[in-house]
Amino acid sequence: MAAQRGEGDGVVTSPEAPADVRERARAIPEAAVARLAVYLRVLSGMVEQGVTTISSEELAGAAGVNSAKLRKDLSYIGSYGTRGVGYDVEVLVSHIERILGLTRKHSVAVVGIGNLGHALANYGGFPSRGFPVAALFDIDPDLTGVPVGGIPVNHIDDITSVCAEREVSIGVIATPPQAAQAVCDRLVSAGVQCILNFAPVVLQVPDYVEVRKVDLAVEMQILSFHVARRADEAAGDVVNGIGVDGVVIRP
Amino acid sequence: MAAQRGEGDGVVTSPEAPADVRERARAIPEAAVARLAVYLRVLSGMVEQGVTTISSEELAGAAGVNSAKLRKDLSYIGSYGTRGVGYDVEVLVSHIERILGLTRKHSVAVVGIGNLGHALANYGGFPSRGFPVAALFDIDPDLTGVPVGGIPVNHIDDITSVCAEREVSIGVIATPPQAAQAVCDRLVSAGVQCILNFAPVVLQVPDYVEVRKVDLAVEMQILSFHVARRADEAAGDVVNGIGVDGVVIRP
DNA sequence: ATATGTGAAAGCGTTCACAGCA
DNA sequence: TGCTGTGAACGCTTTCACATAT
Numbered sequence: 001m002a003a004q005r006g007e008g009d010g011v012v013t014s015p016e017a018p019a020d021v022r023e024r025a026r027a028i029p030e031a032a033v034a035r036l037a038v039y040l041r042v043l044s045g046m047v048e049q050g051v052t053t054i055s056s057e058e059l060a061g062a063a064g065v066n067s068a069k070l071r072k073d074l075s076y077i078g079s080y081g082t083r084g085v086g087y088d089v090e091v092l093v094s095h096i097e098r099i100l101g102l103t104r105k106h107s108v109a110v111v112g113i114g115n116l117g118h119a120l121a122n123y124g125g126f127p128s129r130g131f132p133v134a135a136l137f138d139i140d141p142d143l144t145g146v147p148v149g150g151i152p153v154n155h156i157d158d159i160t161s162v163c164a165e166r167e168v169s170i171g172v173i174a175t176p177p178q179a180a181q182a183v184c185d186r187l188v189s190a191g192v193q194c195i196l197n198f199a200p201v202v203l204q205v206p207d208y209v210e211v212r213k214v215d216l217a218v219e220m221q222i223l224s225f226h227v228a229r230r231a232d233e234a235a236g237d238v239v240n241g242i243g244v245d246g247v248v249i250r251p
Numbered sequence: 252m253a254a255q256r257g258e259g260d261g262v263v264t265s266p267e268a269p270a271d272v273r274e275r276a277r278a279i280p281e282a283a284v285a286r287l288a289v290y291l292r293v294l295s296g297m298v299e300q301g302v303t304t305i306s307s308e309e310l311a312g313a314a315g316v317n318s319a320k321l322r323k324d325l326s327y328i329g330s331y332g333t334r335g336v337g338y339d340v341e342v343l344v345s346h347i348e349r350i351l352g353l354t355r356k357h358s359v360a361v362v363g364i365g366n367l368g369h370a371l372a373n374y375g376g377f378p379s380r381g382f383p384v385a386a387l388f389d390i391d392p393d394l395t396g397v398p399v400g401g402i403p404v405n406h407i408d409d410i411t412s413v414c415a416e417r418e419v420s421i422g423v424i425a426t427p428p429q430a431a432q433a434v435c436d437r438l439v440s441a442g443v444q445c446i447l448n449f450a451p452v453v454l455q456v457p458d459y460v461e462v463r464k465v466d467l468a469v470e471m472q473i474l475s476f477h478v479a480r481r482a483d484e485a486a487g488d489v490v491n492g493i494g495v496d497g498v499v500i501r502p
Numbered sequence: 503a504t505a506t507g508t509g510a511a512a513g514c515g516t517t518c519a520c521a522g523c524a
Numbered sequence: 525t526g527c528t529g530t531g532a533a534c535g536c537t538t539t540c541a542c543a544t545a546t
Contacts, residue, residue, distance in 0.1 A: 029515065030473075037472040041451055055527070064453040067527095068517055075529055083523045083528045100472045101479025108471075115373045119366035123467065125451065131471050170474050193481070194474040196467075200292055200376065202315040210477045212470050216374065216447075219463050220359075220382050221288040221351045222281075223421055223445040226461045228352025230444070282537065306505065318505095319539055326507055334506045334545040506545080513538070523528080 028076045028099070035073050038063050040096045046089050055086035107134035109168040109192070111183050112175030113143055113153055116198055120174060121149035134166040139179065156183065163190040170194045177201045279350070283324045289314050290321070291347045297340050306337035358385035360419040360443070362434050363426030364394055364404055367449055371425060372400035385417040390430065407434065414441040421445045428452045 028036075042062045046054060060070040074081070074092070077099045081087045097103060108131050110120050120126075121136055136153045138144070143153045154162050163171070171187040173180050173195060180199035187195060188209055197203055197213040205211055279287075293313045297305060307325075311318040325332070325343070328350045332338045348354060359382050361371050371377075372387055387404045389395070394404045405413050414422070422438040424431050424446060431450035438446060439460055448454055448464040456462055 028476075031515065033473055033476050034469055037469040038453065038466075040472070041468070042453070057527085062453065064455075066517080068519090069515095071527095071529065072516075079529065081528050084526045085524070086527070099476070099479075101475040101482075102472065104475075104479070106471070106475050106478065115370035119370040120467075122366045125468050126471065129468050129471070131468075131475075169478055170471065194478060196470055196474065202289065202293070202313065204315075208481075210474060212474060214465055214467075214470065215289075216371075216465075217292070217376050217380050217382075218285060218288040219447055219465065220357070220377065220380070220421065221291070221353065222284055223447065223461060223463060224352040224355075224357050224381075225279075225284050225350070227357065227420055227445055228350075228355070230459075231352075280537065308505085317539080319541095320537090322505095322507065323538075330507065332506050335504045336546070337505070504546090506543105508543085509541100511538100511540075513536105515534100515536080517534070518532085519530100520532105521528105521530085524526090 032073045032076055033100070035063070035065060035069075036077070036096050036100060039070070039073070040093065040100065043089055043093050043096070047093060051089055053086050054089055054092075056081070059087070102130050106131050106170050107166055107168045108132065108170045108172060109135040109137065109159075109163055109166075109187070110172045110174060111137040111156065111159070111187070112173065112179070112199075113138040113140075113148055114174065114176075117174040118148060120172060121151065131170065134168055135162050137162075139175075156186070159183075159186045160190040163187070163192060168192055170196065173197045173199050173203075175199055279327045283327055284351070286314070286316060286320075286324050287328070287347050287351060290324070291344065291351065291353075294340055294344045294347070298344060302340055304337050305340055305343075307332070310338070353381050357382050357420045358418055359383065359421045359423060360386040360388065360410075360414055360417075360438070361423045361425060362388040362407065362410070362438070363424065363430070363450075364389040364391075364399055365425065365427075368425040369399060371423060372402065382421065385419055386413050388413075388434075390426075407437070410434075410437045411441040414438070414443060419443055421447065424448045424450050424454075426450055 039059060042059065043054075046062075056067040056071045056074075060067040063070065074087070077095055080091050080095055108126060110117050110133060113121065113136055117136070117138070121133055126133055133149065133151060136148055136151050137156045137159055138153050139156045141155060144155045145152050147153075162168075168190070169192065171184075171192040171194070173183055173187075175183050177199045180197065180201040181203060184195060184197070184203045184205060188205060193209050195203070195205070195209065195211045197211055198215075200215055200217055203211050203213075290310060293310065294305075297313075307318040307322045311321040314321065325338070328346055331342050331346055359377060361368050361384060364372065364387055368387070368389070372384055377384055384400065384402060387399055387402050388407045388410055389404050390407045392406060395406045396403050398404075413419075419441070420443065422435075422443040422445070424434055424438075426434050428450045431448065431452040432454060435446060435448070435454045435456060439456060444460050446454065446456070446460060446462045448462055449466075451466055451468055454462050454464075
């Protein structure tokens with residue numbers, strides 16, 4: 001069992017393999033993949049505004065990164081810009097969509113229909129971006145059959161059959177922490193290889209399963225750290241003889 | 252305006268400053284901070300189970316990292332273990348809490364009381380971890396005064412006064428994307444320096460404001476990328492002359 | 503004997519700066 | 525001239541491996 005990230009997958013590739021899309025996809029850094037998704041969103045907005053061409057500088061500004069990083073990220077997926085001009089927005093959109101695997105539909109199952117599960121089931125951002133919510137599960141028998149966001153809730157015991165039948169490829173865990181590992185195990189045995197985990201638990205999964213986690217408490221605590229750091233810095237600068245306004249108090 | 256991360260904060264510190272907590276806090280890598288929050292959660296569970304001592308190996312396993320990384324992370328906050336024995340759980344908990352600034356209360360304001368806002372307002376994980384939800388805001392006048400999760404919703408126009416009065420230090424944006432930047436600007440002018448953004452928008456903020464984002468569509472697309480990569484690899488291995496089971500098909 | 507704490511090495515990701523092309 | 529694409533330099537993060545302490 002590997003925790004949270006498959007480290008080294010042992011797939012054999014021939015040494016003289018051409019640097020084609022397959023090999024290239026493998027080489028894209030995880031951080032760049034996350035940013036490609038952001039570029040794609042910004043570019044989609046551009047298409048709606050009727051923008052046809054964009055420079056790395058402009059796109060980078062809109063995506064909140066610097067232009068060197070943007071160009072490097074785009075270079076991982078190929079060279080689709082025109083020197084001296086910029087990028088064709090639609091061309092870029094279609095290449096990023098291809099690399100991110102968005103030409104294919106990814107059915108989603110949400111497990112745990114509490115506050116968060118409700119919100120996720122009703123969230124319009126998923127279906128509109130090629131991630132239809134195909135199944136909902138909860139352990140509460142009273143919820144079974146009740147439609148949420150237009151989809152009837154199934155009992156958690158039916159995960160295996162329902163996920164197989166509806167070709168679910170992404171499982172979303174929105175259960176209480178105590179239930180998360182058991183739910184995860186069921187999803188994995190149902191053949192789900194990608195999991196988005198909202199429960200504050202470190203899931204143990206086989207190497208071939210990809211887990212991403214969204215942990216609100218952790219996000220809050222990182223923000224808290226920065227609040228504290230700032231307060232300490234302000235105090236520390238005075239202690240070190242320099243006030244926050246740069247005036248030397250103790251030279 | 253800097254986007255999403257203050258790069259270089261220009262604070263002057265004297266060169267002979269002692270390597271005390273203040274200086275150390277500044278030196279902790281961002282990645283380590285996120286993991287410290289995870290260690291804290293695992294350790295809190297240990298306390299409840301009555302565990303008093305734990306080794307780096309055990310804690311690392313429970314947190315889903317390797318023990319070298321765990322020890323390095325803990326070394327950033329000081330040396331609180333006992334060689335040949337391990338760490339005192341309670342001692343570690345209190346030191347991590349101090350570093351993360353959790354000895355201080357951080358009031359939270361949630362803006363945008365839709366599906367997600369409701370879920371966040373009702374989410375028990377915040378108050379129980381020192382992040383009381385102190386204010387809720389929405390633009391819909393019909394919602395004003397309606398209590399959600401025990402807190403009455405205020406109108407978005409009152410952000411400045413209410414946030415100041417209730418000493419809000421963290422703002423959570425759960426609005427539609429179109430409204431996010433305007434809400435962010437209001438939070439910032441209300442003195443909020445930390446923002447957790449659920450809206451799929453790149454927020455523009457001054458350097459001194461810390462933004463963290465949770466973007467569900469991006470998470471989904473990263474998972475989609477891995478689905479695609481796996482499919483390509485499986486196909487690619489055959490194309491390259493080697494089947495998935497290692498058998499050479501085209502030597 | 504056993505497990506921490508940490509320099510040093512290795513690995514990744516970001517930034518620089520400029521060659522190359524329209 | 526202007527902007528992309530990218531090798532090289534840089535800095536951050538992880539891993540290694542062992543000195544150090546109980």
